[in-house]
Amino acid sequence: MITFVVHVENKPGVLTRVASLFRRRAYNIESLTVGSTETPGVSRMTIVVDTDDEGAHHVEAHLYKLVNVLRVDNVTARPNVIRELTLIKVATTAGTRPEIFQLADVFRARIIDVSADSLVLELTGGTAKLDRLLEVLEPFGVLEMARTGTLAMARGEGPGRTAAPQARATAAAESQDIAYSV
Amino acid sequence: MTSRRLTGAQILWESLVREGVTCVFGYPGGAILPAYDAMLDYPIRHVLVRHEQGAAHMADGYARATGQVGVAIATSGPGATNLVTGIATAMMDSSPVVCITGQVGSKLIGSDAFQECDITGITLPITKHNYLLTNPEDVAATVREAFHVARSGRPGPVLIDMTKDCQQRACDFEWPEEAPVAHQRPNLSPGDAELARAVDLIHQAKRPLILAGNGIIASGASDLVRRFAEHADIPIAMTLLGIGGVPASHPLNLGMMGMHGEAWVNTSIQEADLLIAVGMRFDDRVTGNVKTYALNAKKIHLEIDRSEINKNVKVDAGLVGDCGQLLTALMPRVERGNHAAWRAHIDALKGDAAVRDIKNLPDSGHLYAAHVIHDLWRETGGNAVVVTDVGQHQMWEAQYYHHDQPRSLITSGGLGTMGFALPAAIGAKIARPDAEVWVVVGDGGFQMTMAELATIAQEGIDINVAIINNGYLGMVRQWQEFFYERRYAATPLTSPDFVKLAEAFGLTAARVTERAGVIPAVQAARATKGTVVIDFRVEQEDTVYPMVPAGADLHNMIRRPSVLAETGADQ
Ligand SMILES: Cc1ncc(C[n+]2csc(CCOP(=O)(O)OP(=O)(O)O)c2C)c(N)n1
Ligand SMILES: [Mg+2]
Numbered sequence: 001m002i003t004f005v006v007h008v009e010n011k012p013g014v015l016t017r018v019a020s021l022f023r024r025r026a027y028n029i030e031s032l033t034v035g036s037t038e039t040p041g042v043s044r045m046t047i048v049v050d051t052d053d054e055g056a057h058h059v060e061a062h063l064y065k066l067v068n069v070l071r072v073d074n075v076t077a078r079p080n081v082i083r084e085l086t087l088i089k090v091a092t093t094a095g096t097r098p099e100i101f102q103l104a105d106v107f108r109a110r111i112i113d114v115s116a117d118s119l120v121l122e123l124t125g126g127t128a129k130l131d132r133l134l135e136v137l138e139p140f141g142v143l144e145m146a147r148t149g150t151l152a153m154a155r156g157e158g159p160g161r162t163a164a165p166q167a168r169a170t171a172a173a174e175s176q177d178i179a180y181s182v
Numbered sequence: 183m184t185s186r187r188l189t190g191a192q193i194l195w196e197s198l199v200r201e202g203v204t205c206v207f208g209y210p211g212g213a214i215l216p217a218y219d220a221m222l223d224y225p226i227r228h229v230l231v232r233h234e235q236g237a238a239h240m241a242d243g244y245a246r247a248t249g250q251v252g253v254a255i256a257t258s259g260p261g262a263t264n265l266v267t268g269i270a271t272a273m274m275d276s277s278p279v280v281c282i283t284g285q286v287g288s289k290l291i292g293s294d295a296f297q298e299c300d301i302t303g304i305t306l307p308i309t310k311h312n313y314l315l316t317n318p319e320d321v322a323a324t325v326r327e328a329f330h331v332a333r334s335g336r337p338g339p340v341l342i343d344m345t346k347d348c349q350q351r352a353c354d355f356e357w358p359e360e361a362p363v364a365h366q367r368p369n370l371s372p373g374d375a376e377l378a379r380a381v382d383l384i385h386q387a388k389r390p391l392i393l394a395g396n397g398i399i400a401s402g403a404s405d406l407v408r409r410f411a412e413h414a415d416i417p418i419a420m421t422l423l424g425i426g427g428v429p430a431s432h433p434l435n436l437g438m439m440g441m442h443g444e445a446w447v448n449t450s451i452q453e454a455d456l457l458i459a460v461g462m463r464f465d466d467r468v469t470g471n472v473k474t475y476a477l478n479a480k481k482i483h484l485e486i487d488r489s490e491i492n493k494n495v496k497v498d499a500g501l502v503g504d505c506g507q508l509l510t511a512l513m514p515r516v517e518r519g520n521h522a523a524w525r526a527h528i529d530a531l532k533g534d535a536a537v538r539d540i541k542n543l544p545d546s547g548h549l550y551a552a553h554v555i556h557d558l559w560r561e562t563g564g565n566a567v568v569v570t571d572v573g574q575h576q577m578w579e580a581q582y583y584h585h586d587q588p589r590s591l592i593t594s595g596g597l598g599t600m601g602f603a604l605p606a607a608i609g610a611k612i613a614r615p616d617a618e619v620w621v622v623v624g625d626g627g628f629q630m631t632m633a634e635l636a637t638i639a640q641e642g643i644d645i646n647v648a649i650i651n652n653g654y655l656g657m658v659r660q661w662q663e664f665f666y667e668r669r670y671a672a673t674p675l676t677s678p679d680f681v682k683l684a685e686a687f688g689l690t691a692a693r694v695t696e697r698a699g700v701i702p703a704v705q706a707a708r709a710t711k712g713t714v715v716i717d718f719r720v721e722q723e724d725t726v727y728p729m730v731p732a733g734a735d736l737h738n739m740i741r742r743p744s745v746l747a748e749t750g751a752d753q
Binding site: 013 | 302303306307310311314331364365366367368487488489491492493
């Protein structure tokens with residue numbers, strides 16, 4: 001699995017362009033999240049792709065060919081934090097409820113809704129942790145499950161802030177040591 | 183700069199004129215009418231095509247003939263979808279084309295309005311980039327950016343879809359004087375260490391080859407490649423789209439590689455110990471089976487599009503950048519070479535195969551396509567711009583017409599689009615009015631876009647058309663002959679009388695059925711003002727040799743049968 005953080009211009013159709021690239025080049029997206037960033041006009045995508053290092057190189061090269069892409073960071077091998085949130089609705093009876101409460105406690109999942117015959121748990125964490133919680137709840141009867149997909153951020157210095165896309169309008173930025181190839 | 187109030191349609195033309203556009207190829211309709219109306223007030227030649235596919239190919243031919251951006255224009259819905267084949271053709275061969283399409287009013291978008299079609303969605307994977315414009319305020323900057331995107335880096339097609347209200351509404355017009363700049367990209371230009379590594383590989387090589395592709399033409403690096411090859415004494419093999427990039431008459435130019443490349447070229451590639459690929463992308467028609475491709479060779483890849491490096495073939499040194507600039511950086515580091523022994527070896531391979539050349543065959547009066555191409559080459563002194571279609575005739579043209587000038591062979595390589603030649607030639611002729619332009623086209627492909635003969639007549643275009651009429655979809659028939667036990671499913675072709683047909687369009691026409699008739703017909707066509715269509719009735723079941731079957735090893739070619747080589751099959 002390779003995790004990319006991709007900064008793109010926040011314009012209509014950009015998500016389609018990125019998604020279409022993966023389809024066209026036959027790469028499988030495991031998870032894709034999009035949201036706003038600290039910079040107005042810039043969106044941030046976290047894309048998890050089922051590929052190897054070589055595939056990652058190609059994906060990065062192809063992403064950089066999209067005019068609206070500002071920056072591509074492969075954070076897979078870097079120190080990073082990867083988080084995902086899940087909501088799980090699990091069937092309960094008076095008998096099983098205490099056991100589920102206990103499991104929730106072990107996983108530090110929050111119980112955010114309780115009804116007569118079900119309850120809803122919320123858990124944030126790495127992908128493996130979420131998978132594991134789901135696994136242990138399975139025997140009780142998982143009625144519904146939703147996951148947000150992955151968010152990733154490099155630790156420490158990291159990629160840092162992305163310049164606002166307006167910067168592109170000035171020819172002055174065209175200096176010797178910057179390669180432009182759209 | 184003072185601003186004026188103009189409609190989006192007017193701003194479109196103001197912008198196109200500022201980008202240097204003097205001619206557009208198009209077809210009107212409701213959603214693009216405001217743009218057509220405004221066009222009359224600008225110094226623009228409009229070529230009315232007979233099918234929008236023709237408009238896209240003409241813009242493409244215009245672009246390939248000069249390197250300037252070609253422009254096609256069409257209405258919404260069916261007008262826009264008819265462009266699609268032409269856009270995909272330009273994309274595959276990295277040709278700078280800008281397409282303008284009309285779109286229904288912005289309030290109607292998404293309502294399945296009359297002639298509404300999501301053309302930006304449809305063309306997403308076959309354009310470098312595309313735009314949907316709904317505000318006249320965005321037109322000028324978008325046109326500027328679109329032209330920049332189309333011609334910068336690895337060139338390609340860009341589409342601008344303009345809603346009808348965007349064309350009609352007015353706003354203050356101001357031309358952005360600053361050229362648009364793409365977003366910053368990681369700097370991948372090779373440093374000293376990478377250049378040194380490539381230079382080492384070159385110095386160590388005993389059997390080096392340069393593989394030259396379309397990129398050397400796009401980059402204007404023809405002379406550099408030649409000088410580099412002379413300096414390092416390295417023979418050059420051409421891809422189909424590279425042809426003309428290095429003069430065919432140059433002693434280091436070996437000729438075309440790949441599926442129908444010359445045997446000595448493919449054999450040399452398999453025997454080489456170093457390949458220096460310049461502006462080419464190791465297409466499957468060039469490599470054959472990649473698992474057995476050039477196993478003895480180290481590989482250096484000079485390429486502007488980093489996504490091409492290590493895509494099809496793993497390389498030992500990938501240098502990202504404009505191939506002209508990269509060669510300029512390499513040249514002073516590379517020592518004068520001498521590969522006389524390697525060249526002599528290739529000459530020996532070539533000597534064996536060259537006697538099989540059709541031009542050395544005895545002439546029995548039968549007409550072979552190779553004769554036609556060979557004679558056309560001789561009569562035009564190799565100086566014509568030849569625009570080919572797709573099929574057997576295309577490969578014979580590549581083998582027997584020897585191109586010495588870049589941009590003198592225009593052909594659909596990557597997509598292999600039948601119907602390309604006639605419209606692309608119209609575009610090429612308009613781009614280069616002083617050039618002698620010949621179309622070499624099959625009887626099949628000609629019928630796909632022959633309606634453009636009417637465009638030729640209306641616009642007074644002066645080109646010549648050689649129809650290589652073999653009564654078959656020849657290249658497909660050849661595959662059936664080799665791989666489907668001669669079961670000719672849907673390849674025999676009944677055609678109209680091309681002479682009468684051309685005459686019906688008001689053009690001059692002739693028919694040639696024997697070898698002796700070729701040169702007089704070519705001479706007559708060259709002496710005739712206006713377009714002449716010649717129907718060359720050639721041998722029906724002729725075959726393109728050599729052939730590397732799709733996916734086979736490059737060295738396992740089906741060679742010209744020796745009976746054909748020594749006596750000519752026509753005896
Ligand atoms: C639009 C399109 N449809 C189908 C093909 C597949 N195809 C490749 S070559 C060929 C035959 C071309 O026949 P013709 O134009 O007569 O040329 P010839 O091979 O006989 O010289 C066909 C059908 C294609 N390349 N393009
Ligand atoms: Mg034919």
